[in-house]
Amino acid sequence: MKNDVSYPSVMSRKNEILKRSAGIDYQEFEISPIAFDYEGLINCGGYSLSDVQKIQRETGVGNTPLVELKNITELVQSISAPGKGGRIFIKDEKAGPSGSF
Incomplete structure (x- = not known):
């Protein structure tokens, strides 16, 4: 049986999709409809900040250059x-x- 891939159907299954793809139950970190425990999420990952920075350097992400728009400034x-x-x-x-944009 194929899953319904309409937007409403996918959004209704988003927690299940995230659990299966990332192995994390994001609902555990929802404090309220407008509040989320980001520190709890980060701490459950098992990576320190320095580990994350190392992975970002190795995979070529992070540290996106900032360019000052001097004339507009x-x-x-x-x-x-x-x-x-x-x-x-x-x-x-x-x-x-x-190379993303």
């Missing part, structure tokens, strides 16, 4: 009150090793 600062108007950056996803 200058424009924002020129029309902002003194002490206001931050620097404007974008993440250059295409320049990353994975």
